[in-house]
Structure formats: C-alpha cells, structure tokens
Amino acid sequence: MKKYIIILTLPFLLAGCRTSDDVNSDPHASYDTQPEPLLTYAQKELSDYLTTPSVNENNTRLIMQYWQETIYVNESNYDFTNRNVSNNVWRDNYVNVLKNLDQASKIITAYVPTFAEAAAWPAKRDNQLAILDLMKAYTFQVLVDTYGDIPYTEALDNDKYPLPKYDKASMIYTDLITKVSADVNKLSTTGGTFGNGDIFYKGDISKWKKFGNSLLLKLGIALADINPTLAQNTVSQAIAGGVLASSADDCKFQYLAASPNQSPIYLETASRDDFIGGKTLVDYMNDTNDTRITKYYSDVDGEYIGQVIGAPGDFSSFSNAGSFAYTSTTPGVILSYTEVVFYLAEAAARWGIGGAPAALYNTAVTSSFTDWGLAADAATYLAAHPYDASNWKKSIGEQAWVAMYNQAVTSWNFYRRLDYPQLIAPATAIPNAGGKVPVRLQYPPLESTTNGTNYAAASVAIGGDKLTTKIFWDIN
Structure with missing residues (x-):
C-alpha cells in the first residue's frame, strides 16, 4: 500500500489535482496548504466513493441487486479483479480521504496562533481536530467493513511505516468507539470550525455532535452479534447523546451543476x-x-x-x-436520518432500548418515503407491510434494503448483519464467489506485491482472502 504516494489535495472547486506515483518524491510537498481545502477535498472523495456506481470503484449497487449491467456483466457476476476494483477502493479511502484528513490534522496541531487568535484558538482547534477525527473514524469503519483486518495504527505514516502491519478488525472497532466518544465530548458549540470549507455541515457543531453520536450508534449496532455488551453500551451512549433527529440533520455532500463537481x-x-x-x-x-x-x-x-x-x-x-x-446536483449521502432510525428500530428489537420497535420501524419507512417526496404514500404501504415482531430481522432487513437504495455501501452492512433480504447469487457468478453473494472484497493485488508479508499474515488471520470470508462481526 505505502509504496505509492498518491496525494490529492486541491479543493474540489478547482478543476485539477496533482498526483505523484514516485516513491522518491516528497510526500509532504503537495500539502503546502491550509486545512480547509484538505477537508473539502477529503469530503468530496469520501462522498464520491460512497456514491459512484463506477464498476471500477464501487459495485455495491450490483452486489445488493439494485442495478444490473447491460453489456459487460463481469462485475454483476462478482469479477472485481478485471478492473482492479480493490486497488481503487483502497486508494480512494486511504490516500484520497484518510491521508488528506491526517495532513489537515497535522497542520492544525502545528499551527501557532497570532496574539489576536490566541484566546479563541484552543476551542477552534479542538473542534477542527474532532471533526477530522470523526471523518477518519467513519472512513476506517468503511474499510474494516469492506476487508476485515486492515492497516490502522501504522497506516498513515509513510515515512515511519512504509509497509504497515494489519491490525485486527475487532481491535480497530473498539478503538474507533473510544475515539468517537472522545471527539463528541470535545466538540463545543462556542468554538470556531472550518466554516464553508466543511461542505457537510458548514461548521455547524450541533450537527457534528449528532453525526458523532450517530456514528457511535452505527459502530455499536454492527457489534450486536459478536459483542453484545459493548454493542448495547455504545448504542445506549449514542442515544443518550443525541443522534440525527430529522432529515434536516442528514450528512450530505452537495454536488454542483457544472463540471467538474457534478454527481x-x-x-x-x-x-x-x-x-x-x-x-x-x-x-x-x-x-x-x-x-x-x-x-x-x-x-x-x-x-x-x-x-x-x-x-x-x-x-x-x-x-x-x-x-x-x-441529475447533476443529486447529493451524495454519507449518513442519513432514515438509516439512523433503522438502527434505532434494530436496537429496540434486540434490547428494548430507544423506543418501541414497531413505532421506530414505521418512522424509518416513512422517512424513506419522505426522502423521495412520497410521504403521503407511507401510511398505506405500512398498513400492508407492518412490523413483524416474530421475525424482526426480516422486517427491518428487507425494509432497510429498499430504503438504502441510494446508500448501497450501507445497505451491504444491513444485509450481512441481518441476513435479509435473502439474496441469491447468479448461476453465472465467478467460481471464487462460491455460489454466494460476496460478503467482503479481497485485498488489493497491490498489497500482495508491495506489502506481501503483512498481507499474507492478515489473509491467514481472517480465514482466507476470499469473497466468502465473513467480516468479524458477521457471525450468523
């Protein structure tokens, strides 16, 4: 992974970016900038990855059987190696997102405020660092949920760790929960932020707090089957702290009508x-x-x-x-209220916390209809498809599948955790899929050639680098 220094740092409002594949080049040279454009670019790159249907980068719309290819059906049959998909996913998240966020954090940490800035700087600094950390945590969760064990503690220091070790996925989750909890507590509504450099929330700290608590909820619910004690404690903490409360709190990246910033x-x-x-x-x-x-x-x-x-x-x-x-301006969805309410419904069904499962199920489905401008149709639909307490995984799993139509990466998590809907792999799927819908991506081929020792150890640790190897929390 770290043989390549591919740093993209210009703000998304500019047409170009500078890249380098030269391992001998200065990895910090392209970072001579302010933290705001680094944040802006990282937000766009994260949204682009989660949103794109490009078969070169993100095939979850195909995995979740929302879409189907017309002519070249390799990816619909789970051949993700032909286009180096895993290399692209790895680079998108580690380099284009995480490395830019990490450099922004370094710039902020090293900044010496002027005399006029000194009094307000600590609060602004803490807010900025917390926002960057929350985005890092979100992105690392995406990577863990895609691959399993991944580079984490050594992932972003190219100079010190050119060949980073892979950390256990379960350990990463535990650490992310600790860090997100601390970040939410650091956020202060009286301190400064990134302002308009923050495309997600325009520096609104109250919304970032809700985002942080909702991320805790997402992390916690993922552990429901593998570590129910930590899962329930994390979910309870998130609910008490205050999660997204309406679609007005949705975390989105707004694309523009003009190139190069279209959806x-x-x-x-x-x-x-x-x-x-x-x-x-x-x-x-x-x-x-x-x-x-x-x-x-x-x-x-x-x-x-x-x-x-x-x-x-x-x-x-x-x-x-x-x-x-x-539509060129269709926003990218990072975290939605609809998604959050489905997590709340699941927590209520599992542990009886956060509310009544049926009511939360109704709210989640209604929210999805509302997202698509069809609020008036929700009641009729729910009357015909009510919550089934005797098989809540089916009720929540199938309805989350439908609702997450434009959040396919998130939908894949619901599917693997709840085992609904019961998708069937096509008979034409590649042999490596073992007749099943993939539950992970294989590690990038680039890792096997440039970081071979650590790649081999990680492959053994997770039970084999296969499309059928389950992520650690997917035990059913």
Missing part, C-alpha cells in the same frame, strides 16, 4: 447506457405495490421491468435508474 452518479449515467434495474428489487417493489419504484426506476411503457441478475440486457427493454441518477 458521480450523473457522470456515470448521463452519457452511457451501462445500467438497468436489477430484477430482485424491481420485482420486490412491484409485488409490494411500493410507489418509491417511480423514483428509483424509469418505466417501460408503464411497467417496471428488471433484468435477471448476472445476465446482460438491452437498455431500452428494461427499467433504467430514476431521474435522480440523471
């Missing part, structure tokens, strides 16, 4: 006919009379038709993505 979904769909609706979700929504289908997909002569997973299909014969995917 990555739009960039992949506007000029290409590469994706059509996946039969699994399209059929489910047709069968449940779900009006969100009118927003998720386009119709074909008044009908919604999805293609069999793994099979190619003509663009004009099947439903395409809805108009949101052809």
